[in-house]
Amino acid sequence: MYEEVKSEVVEVLKTLEEKGLNYGRSGNVSVRIPSKGHVVITPSGFVKSALSPKDVLVIDMEGNVIEGEGLPTIEIQLHLRIYEEYEYFNAVIHAHTIYSSALAVARESIPPIIDEMVLYIGGEVRVADYAPFGSKELAENAVKALRDRRATLLANHGVVACGRDLWEALEVLEVVERVAHIYTLSKALGRAFSIPSEVVEFQKTVFLSKLKH
Numbered sequence: 023m024y025e026e027v028k029s030e031v032v033e034v035l036k037t038l039e040e041k042g043l044n045y046g047r048s049g050n051v052s053v054r055i056p057s058k059g060h061v062v063i064t065p066s067g068f069v070k071s072a073l074s075p076k077d078v079l080v081i082d083m084e085g086n087v088i089e090g091e092g093l094p095t096i097e098i099q100l101h102l103r104i105y106e107e108y109e110y111f112n113a114v115i116h117a118h119t120i121y122s123s124a125l126a127v128a129r130e131s132i133p134p135i136i137d138e139m140v141l142y143i144g145g146e147v148r149v150a151d152y153a154p155f156g157s158k159e160l161a162e163n164a165v166k167a168l169r170d171r172r173a174t175l176l177a178n179h180g181v182v183a184c185g186r187d188l189w190e191a192l193e194v195l196e197v198v199e200r201v202a203h204i205y206t207l208s209k210a211l212g213r214a215f216s217i218p219s220e221v222v223e224f225q226k227t228v229f230l231s232k233l234k235h
């Protein structure tokens with residue numbers, strides 16, 4: 023089932039590795055098939071850039087494997103809770119990026135410093151409260167931090183990016199990491215100013231008008 027979607031998941035995993043946005047066995051990717059109530063999701067334990075489409079699993083919304091061998095990613099609850107809560111997301115990417123993870127370790131949210139950040143992500147990128155990897159609590163904290171946003175940092179862990187499709191989720195992840203890099207450099211220069219609040223409010227209105235459609 024869903025051969026094309028599985029191939030796209032594999033392509034995105036290779037892209038993440040090539041762009042330095044993920045490494046080794048870390049990270050996980052899923053795509054929801056809304057008409058069927060199925061989720062195409064990465065398995066646990068593989069070097070992600072070496073996966074082939076046949077390794078990618080299909081699960082239902084309760085987490086039961088309905089096609090493929092092995093176990094789904096340990097972050098299965100994170101993916102399923104996001105889909106349950108936010109009907110407008112059909113793709114989730116979780117990765118251990120460098121600059122956004124550094125800010126997640128500092129437990130510092132990224133303020134709205136660059137226009138595209140508000141237009142793609144919805145404003146400040148929050149840090150979800152700390153919870154151990156793979157836990158139900160982590161999933162709940164991420165869901166909370168994703169309200170009216172397409173991305174969140176996970177304290178001491180990494181980043182979650184969501185989209186209407188896989189390509190949008192990838193774009194969001196790239197914007198978060200780029201903005202995290204810029205913010206880190208600005209802070210090293212000693213100053214990081216946010217965009218004026220009235221501009222942010224206007225951009226948020228534009229973002230929210232598109233988020234759920």
Ligand SMILES: [Zn+2]
Nearest residue numbers: 049155179180
């Ligand atoms: Zn992780």
